[in-house]
Amino acid sequence: HVAGIIAAANNNNIGIAGVASNYNVQIMSLKVLGGQDSGSTSTAVKAIKYAEKMGASIANCSWNFIIQSKDPLLERTIHESDIMFVCAAGNEAVNVDRSPSYPASYNFSNVISVAATDSMGSLAPYSNYGKTVTTAAPGSDIYSTIIGGYGYNSGTSMATPMVTGILAMMYANKANLYPTQYKSLIKSSV
Secondary structure, three states, X not given: OHHHHHHOOOOOOOOOOOOOOXXXXXOOOOOOOOOOOOOOHHHHHHHHHHHHHOOOOEXXXXXXXXXXXXXXXXXXXXXXXXXXXXXXXXXXXXXXXXXXXXXXXXXXXXXXXEEXXXXXXXXXXXXXXXXXXXXXXXXXXXXXXXXXXXXXXXXXXXXXXXXXXXXXXXXXXXXOOOHHHHHHHHHHOO
């Protein structure tokens, strides 16, 4: 569903067109949650390290951990990375400044935290919010690819790839910007 929102092929009379479908976007799917030996911050760190090794520029993090304290390894890995992280703010309807959701709550220049809006452009009732949230994007009843066809899903995990697609287009057109400049452009053009 997330990959389709970012880069589903356009002009083929099938399903949907992804946000960055007019660009040469390559998707690398890495499992962080679900499956054997997954669902931990150490698994997320392994995925980030692998993505870096493979030359990824952007990480769409449609996952999060609601934890009481920061994981120092995950925090350091993201902070020291050259990758831009576009992160789901979470779906608990809480202020993430008080109840952090990681990695979205890391206030680093290379982290863009994304809340979800409804069809009216208002904050979706389930979406997390707060000062560390960078932007919001459509996240309710989003139609995209699913295994075996197409379907609807809702959540900040659907809003995040909307911003990832925009960032991918920005990378394709302005490859020499710093992470702070990309983040600033996203914030100023909402």
